[in-house]
Amino acid sequence: VQLRESGPGLVKPSETLSLTCNVSDYSISSGYYWVWIRQPPGKGLEWIGSIYHSGRTFYNPSLSSRLTMSVDTSKNQFSLRLRSVTAADTAVYYCARDREYHFDYWGQGALVTVSA
Amino acid sequence: NFMLTQPHSVSESPGKTVTISCTGSSGSIASNYVQWYQQRPGSAPTIVIYENKQRPSGVPDRFSGSIDSSSNSASLTISGLKTEDEADYYCQSYDSTNHVLFGGGTKLTVL
Numbered sequence: 001v002q003l004r005e006s007g008p009g010l011v012k013p014s015e016t017l018s019l020t021c022n023v024s025d026y027s028i029s030s031g032y033y034w035v036w037i038r039q040p041p042g043k044g045l046e047w048i049g050s051i052y053h054s055g056r057t058f059y060n061p062s063l064s065s066r067l068t069m070s071v072d073t074s075k076n077q078f079s080l081r082l083r084s085v086t087a088a089d090t091a092v093y094y095c096a097r098d099r100e101y102h103f104d105y106w107g108q109g110a111l112v113t114v115s116a
Numbered sequence: 117n118f119m120l121t122q123p124h125s126v127s128e129s130p131g132k133t134v135t136i137s138c139t140g141s142s143g144s145i146a147s148n149y150v151q152w153y154q155q156r157p158g159s160a161p162t163i164v165i166y167e168n169k170q171r172p173s174g175v176p177d178r179f180s181g182s183i184d185s186s187s188n189s190a191s192l193t194i195s196g197l198k199t200e201d202e203a204d205y206y207c208q209s210y211d212s213t214n215h216v217l218f219g220g221g222t223k224l225t226v227l
Contacts, residue, residue, distance in 0.1 A: 035216070045153075047218060060216075061215070101148070101149045102167070103163060104172070106160040106162070
């Protein structure tokens, strides 16, 4: 199973951060939740949200008002949109597979910087 | 809100044994499984323990996990320390609403 994040590496303040995670060698439709996790520079891991292939989602309450996650099973990918970003949203963003309580496959991570 | 607290850093010598704790703030840490991840600089985290004490294939048996309900904590123990074990370690679990929680991370120095 391979995951790869893609999207702009630089986003302006107040705009929307958009990332996509492409999954290889495993069909998202086969099951499990799929998650986004981020890590600000020099800091710890923060769960952003989880999505099932049906579209059911769980969001971090601290981000839920700005967050939308979606899944496209035809392309075997899932996506993240975070609105109204600030410098505090600068982080490495990881996508991962949630194999029943633990994250067994991770993407390499994508650095997103919020700056004018 | 349920939180997981880890020591900021620990250090130990090669060949020795080190234990990293992960303490639940309220409720019972035993209510949901605890996982442990290793993260080396510049790399994505990798899982070393899942479901409290299970080791994924490929993880050496020097790594072990446990739960202590009396102290409401989980522990990751690494025996026979090697310099390659030097990394950040994160515990992870869930709260009562199925939201994922991470501990703040512990930097392990092997010197």
